Amino acid sequence: MTDQFLLNGKVALVTGASYGIGMAIAKALAGAGATITFNDINAELVEKGVAEYKNSGIEAHGYVCDVTNEDQVDAMVAQIAKEVGVIDILVNNAGIIKRIPMIEMKASEFRQVIDVDLNAPFIVSKAVIPGMIQKGGGKIINICSMMSELGRETVSAYAAAKGGLKMLTKNIASEYGEYNIQCNGIGPGYIATPQTAPLREEGHPFNSFIIAKTPAARWGTPEDLQGPAVFLASSASDFVNGHVLYVDGGILAYIGKQPK
Template sequence: MTERLIDEVVLVTGAARGIGRAVAEKAAAEGAAVGLIDVLAGELARTTAELRATGARVAAVVGDITDENAVAKAVGELSSELGPATVLVNNAGKNAYADATRMTVAEWDSVFDVDLKGAWLMARQVLPSMIENRHGAIVNIASIHSSLTTAGMFPYAAAKSGLVGMTRSLALDVGPHNVRVNAVSPGYIATDLLEEFFTTFPAEREHALDVHPLGRIGTPADVAEVVCFLASRAAAFVTGANWAVDGGLGVRSA
């Protein structure tokens, strides 16, 4: 390990499983104190216990990132235990499959609340201390759907495109304070959300393997490596970027 995150306090949303858990594991292995936030209480408790068993400094809070009061409470509790966040990884998200002519406003709001508003609420909560200390990094987990999408994914692509736009805008706003904001756009990654997608669209499973130039589905660890690089001082001159972690899928023309 490079220990590139020593002295950092890394908050990860959606940290109980999948990419969030992999990011938490990698950040801890790289020397960070790690704060975990998720709504899945049972899985969060297991992840926390397993991370602590490695000797990592870890704290966890069950919290809903779409509720501004819950966000303030969660970040406050984690800051009291670990210190102010120096890195935020906005990983929590949800898939959506809808017909634009039939989707209800409530269904639309539920997607944007998690995939976009929650990232803003978290950023709003941690940025004041980052700006005051002139040190911080935010990494937003977007998606390949922010630039390339498929039929049936409305309005997930719209929400993730918004997250990339927010990344660029925030990067400009907080750059003068030495705070960096970047996005990572995973492609097909072996998570519960991907399995949900394959269950909804069974024909996509084999097709996904066929179209990847690297010939495989990605792993949460593949994404975590890039996230922790962008969170570290090794990426000190990288901000406002959207990094594809998609096995080359995004460069195919067909």
Template sequence: MNFPTFELNGKVALVTGGSKGIGLGMAQALGRYGATVVITSRGADEGETAVQQLKEEGMNAAYIQADVTKKEQVERLVNEIVERFGSLDILVNNAGMNIRKPLVEVEESDWDRVLGVNLKGIFLVGQACAKQMIKQNYGRIINISSIFGSVGMSFQTSYAASKGGINQLTKIWAEELAPNNITVNAIGPGYIMTPMTQDWLSDPERVEKIVNSTMIKRFGEISDLVGPVVFLASDTSKYVTGQVLHVDGGWTAR
């Protein structure tokens, strides 16, 4: 029997929204397993700082600035990666945002901003990367969803709608791209302690409710995502596609 490994040596990975939080953590994970990692974000200062951190940890990394909601910038990003590194093998489609409001207070502009980054951005980056991966006859696409693509919670109208859309895109792309040796999966984290969630998790009553919704009785940590992202990026998962892997302490299993 031929046993595949988790090693990513020789692979080139793109992580969108990779300058902080979950994105940076997943970029570190891929880099530690041998991938060359390109991170992109709108904020150049944060991006350059993140890349410097990765390099200090001994990883081969680069930063390319791009806005994932702008098609021309996304296409430029992919072209530059291929020109510089020769291929694009792994996409962690992570860039996202949230605006938490009750339904009756959600502005049209709130909806447009969240869906623009979380769904349109996922689509544009996924499309551009898929075109390159089809040429290579190889690829791993990992969309970052959320438990709120599958379960409900108050104040998540725009965010949950975008994540539900990501889950469906994942299934559709998986079927379309399977003939090209490309797998497409999603990771659906529960509440992970990051700068994006820190303020939201400062309310003790809310914290208790969230923790009690899990089986493991704690928040997630960025390190909890290392195994899932490396698994889905490597050849150990070559027979896994179209799946949403919830990393949520058992929340969605109840």
């Protein structure tokens, strides 16, 4: 049965995977046998990413590409097909967040978040789907968020984008499921990364808040996302389509503790 989870011979593109969650997912896909391609908008980050993969024993192929630019994305997908192979697995991981109160946020800032977090997954998915159809199937994994379901102060643009990404996930599944393409999402909870390190210091009120709100009573790790990613990228999930798998330690299932 474990053979269902193998990705031998598959080509995966993980956007924005020069570090962080994207890299953790890419390493997991590589561990299951996939060949890894990734991009970043910054050439220096691509070089650092390739070096880090190499240190982990992974020969990853890095590309400089702005995923909000349709021409650049089309060129990258064509280059990957030529140099590595037609993409079987796409992980739309690249994203940004701007924590600004809504009435203080400029429309241009709102549009930038929408562009990276919602328009880019549309652009990249559109670019890879024809190749998947020709190959007889494929897997698209959109990195959604708990903000695909919830709102929170200062993240109006991010929540709007991730809510839209949830519905884009469902629509890709609806439109291309007949071609044996499965499109699902992963919705991470609060993950321990270098970016969240200041929030996780002992005594920080946000750290206490997250631990109290999480039935698992801890922050997640990038490694917590690896198993779900391999599952959704593999033939083990061939009849799973249009679903968002929330990897959040139970936050979305929990109303919270009663105040004392």
